[in-house]
Amino acid sequence: MKRINPAQLFRLEPDRVLLDVRTPAEHAQGHVPGSLNLPLFSDEERVEVGTLYKQVSPERAFLRGLDLAGAKMSWYVREAMRLAPKRKVAIHCWRGGQRSGSLATLLSFAGFDVEVLEGGYKAYRHHVLEQFSLRKSKFVVLGGKTGSGKTEILKQMATLGEQVIDLEKLANHKGSAFGALGEEPQPRVEQFENNLFAELEKMDHQHRIWVENESRTIGRVAVPAGFFEQFKSAPLIHLELPFEERIRHLVAGYANFPKEDILDALVKITKRMGGNNVKEAIEAFEAGRVEAATAIALNYYDKSYAHSTGQGNFSNRVELAVANLDVPAIAQQLLALANKEGF
Numbered sequence: 001m002k003r004i005n006p007a008q009l010f011r012l013e014p015d016r017v018l019l020d021v022r023t024p025a026e027h028a029q030g031h032v033p034g035s036l037n038l039p040l041f042s043d044e045e046r047v048e049v050g051t052l053y054k055q056v057s058p059e060r061a062f063l064r065g066l067d068l069a070g071a072k073m074s075w076y077v078r079e080a081m082r083l084a085p086k087r088k089v090a091i092h093c094w095r096g097g098q099r100s101g102s103l104a105t106l107l108s109f110a111g112f113d114v115e116v117l118e119g120g121y122k123a124y125r126h127h128v129l130e131q132f133s134l135r136k137s138k139f140v141v142l143g144g145k146t147g148s149g150k151t152e153i154l155k156q157m158a159t160l161g162e163q164v165i166d167l168e169k170l171a172n173h174k175g176s177a178f179g180a181l182g183e184e185p186q187p188r189v190e191q192f193e194n195n196l197f198a199e200l201e202k203m204d205h206q207h208r209i210w211v212e213n214e215s216r217t218i219g220r221v222a223v224p225a226g227f228f229e230q231f232k233s234a235p236l237i238h239l240e241l242p243f244e245e246r247i248r249h250l251v252a253g254y255a256n257f258p259k260e261d262i263l264d265a266l267v268k269i270t271k272r273m274g275g276n277n278v279k280e281a282i283e284a285f286e287a288g289r290v291e292a293a294t295a296i297a298l299n300y301y302d303k304s305y306a307h308s309t310g311q312g313n314f315s316n317r318v319e320l321a322v323a324n325l326d327v328p329a330i331a332q333q334l335l336a337l338a339n340k341e342g343f
Helices: 006-011 024-029 043-055 058-070 073-083 098-109 120-134 150-159 167-171 189-201 225-231 243-254 259-268 275-286 290-310 327-341
Strands: 002-004 017-020 088-092 113-117 138-144 163-165 208-212 236-240 317-321
Touching: 006 120, 017 073, 043 058, 058 073, 073 098, 088 098, 088 120, 098 113, 113 120, 120 189, 120 225, 138 150, 138 225, 150 163, 150 208, 150 327, 163 189, 167 189, 167 208, 236 327, 243 290, 259 275, 275 290, 317 327
Parallel strands: 002 113, 017 088, 088 113, 138 208, 138 236, 163 208, 236 317
Antiparallel strands: none
């Protein structure tokens, strides 16, 4: 049985399966991306053992844990065989203690090649949060007002071989009051951080990594402080599209969403956008003047974007003005500009 540290989790052999032996609730709260849940205890069993530990004695809790786990020993092995057909696993619990040790011993006896994460998920989380600040990356930030097509452009950049971190995709949110439309439920903040770190682990940090200019919060999740500070001090390329072109892009992108959802999103930003503006936007939208309603909302978001961008301490700011949203052409222009500027 071999012990590994959190950094080694990202260099596991392709056929070695990472097993999280915490409860289903713990796994759902936050887990290592790609890990599979093989719980030693159910959520209810963990509560029972924990209550005995606190209210009676550690000995009683230990014995009850043996009663519960002992009855499921054959299930653990069979389930591990199903999850890891090559019989190669890495195991972790919360702190690298009894839960991971117990199942690691059992699976070793059953013929598995077993590695155990030293310090457990707690050590992994410490490593993740620490690395957001310690690891230096060559970010290039793509900025632009709402409706500039930044997400589509970054996807195109990725097809050209550029390294891209898509924060909105990781957050399942487009960043505005309308950002949840058409998206899956957002991950918890802890899981968002884990997923972001896993994406960063795939990158070559000696070469540029593109990221969209975002606020610290994207819907209900927050970008980790260390990561946020780094990209907010990186070079920024600001994409400038005509107002009418951005309206056209937004109307096309949101045309298929239910009318009620769009109106609900407008109502949610009444305080920030102003009651009269929201009233005019809703009236225009209900009258079928979608472009006019979009223009009212866009004026608000342009002011918000200018304020947010002004909070950054970007090392360099470069402008790229284009007449229309030709995504492939803009991607090529951005690459040429980044190369010219030495980003």
